[in-house]
Each structure stands twice: as C-alpha cells, then as structure tokens.
C-alpha cells in the first residue's frame with residue numbers, strides 16, 4: 001500500500017488516503033474520497049482546486065478533473081465544468097456510468113445534474129480570496145504569479161490496484177473553455193495497472209505537448225524506478241527545449257512495489273506514505289533549470 005500527492009497541501013489528503021488504505025478500501029474509492037475533501041474545501045491555502053479555485057477571465061470557476069485505473073475503459077474525465085464543487089466525483093461517474101471517457105462544459109454539467117449532483121451558483125464556488133483576486137485582475141489585467149496547486153493523488157491498495165486522480169481549476173483567469181493537461185490521459189495523469197501511475201502539475205498548455213505522465217509510466221514499464229523515470233522525462237523535455245530552460249512542471253509517480261518518485265523544474269514539495277513509513281512524509285525537489 002502507498003499514497004502520494006502533489007504540493008505540500010496534499011498532506012491531509014495523503015494522510016486520509018493512508019487511513020482509508022489501512023482500513024482496506026480500494027484505490028479508486030480512496031483517491032475519490034481524499035480528492036473530494038480537498039476540492040470542496042474553501043481553505044485559503046490553495047486556490048486552484050474545485051470550490052475556491054481561481055475563476056476564468058469572465059469570473060466563472062471552470063474545473064478539470066480525471067481519474068484513471070489503467071484497465072480498459074477505466075478512465076473518466078470532465079473539463080471546463082462549472083458549478084460542481086467536487087469535479088473528480090463526476091469524472092468517476094463518467095468512467096463508470098457513461099459510455100464515454102471525457103465530458104466537457106454544459107454537457108458535463110448536465111450529466112452531473114442527471115446523476116444528482118447539485119450545481120451551485122458561481123458565487124458559492126468563489127472564496128473571498130479568489131473573488132478579490134479576480135477584481136484585481138480586472139483592474140490590472142495581469143496574470144497571478146506562482147500559485148500552482150493542482151492536486152494529483154495516486155493510491156496503491158492492499159490488493160495491488162493502483163488509481164490516479166487529478167483535479168484543478170486550471171490556469172487562473174484563463175480564457176473561458178480553456179482545458180489544461182489535467183483531464184487528458186497521458187498528459188496530466190496516466191496509469192497502467194501492470195506497472196504504476198504518474199501525475200503532472202504545472203503549465204498545462206505546455207505540459208500537454210509532451211504527454212509526460214504516459215512517458216513516465218512507459219519508462220517504469222521498461223525497468224526504471226519511479227524517480228529515474230520522472231527525472232528522465234524532465235531531462236527529455238529540457239533537451240527538446242534547447243537544454244537550459246523548462247516551463248513549470250512537477251511530476252509524481254508510484255509503482256506497484258509502493259516506490260515513489262518525483263521530479264520538477266521548479267521547487268516542488270510532494271507528500272507520500274508507504275508501508276515502510278509510520279506517517280506521511282514531505283520531500284522537496286529543488287531542481288532548477
């Protein structure tokens with residue numbers, strides 16, 4: 001059993017995954033439950049996930065989320081979804097209760113409503129912080145600096161099942177309808193139930209050009225450890241960009257042995273737990289390009 005999450009603020013979610021895994025829950029339930037708690041939390045510590053995420057350029061919160069097990073048809077995602085505080089729960093419903101894999105915008109919202117999710121007015125999706133940041137954006141038209149905190153969570157359960165989920169409100173003040181890497185398989189997340197899983201965070205408009213999560217899992221399939229795979233994918237992107245630069249990207253991965261890995265082009269804290277540890281641990285990647 002093991003669990004890993006992006007950024008420092010994933011610690012409570014990874015801790016929650018730890019207790020659910022120890023209680024014998026399956027990896028998908030564990031990821032969905034831990035994710036939902038982060039998504040629906042208006043805590044001012046993070047502003048790019050679910051309720052309390054930064055809105056788009058018209059002031060509306062639009063979320064992307066996905067969940068993947070790495071078995072046939074075990075992927076579901078939503079993109080540019082409005083009004084639903086826990087988008088990853090809808091992504092799971094897309095996987096399990098629709099014939100499709102990715103639903104977007106109004107169609108995704110209608111699907112969620114049909115399944116009993118309540119659409120909330122946009123004011124309830126904003127926090128005091130994100131509402132005032134939007135007012136500031138309207139006055140200055142400047143993008144917010146820093147502030148990456150998309151959540152990616154991976155869980156490996158007692159039976160050896162692995163699930164990865166990602167949830168984000170995307171780039172702050174993005175154009176309406178913009179979809180990032182997070183809900184795209186291979187880009188924001190990827191799982192292969194015979195190998196392991198990976199998730200990405202950072203500048204999604206660039207990340208999606210490299211399918212890094214797929215690449216990490218393929219390298220693990222060829223024998224790399226999770227750390228080696230994440231570092232090799234980052235080095236490959238860097239090489240392709242000319243060798244001395246890289247956009248913002250953080251990668252996490254987990255294999256079926258419960259080994260965790262990560263790499264990043266920016267300072268990147270991530271949190272993890274496996275059976276060798278008594279409690280959740282945080283590590284910080286300090287790689288700079």
Ligand code: SD4
Pocket residue numbers: 048147148149150168169170171179180181182200201202203204205207
């Ligand atoms: C996106 N990759 O929509 C997301 C943003 C992110 O931490 O990861 N922020 O581009």
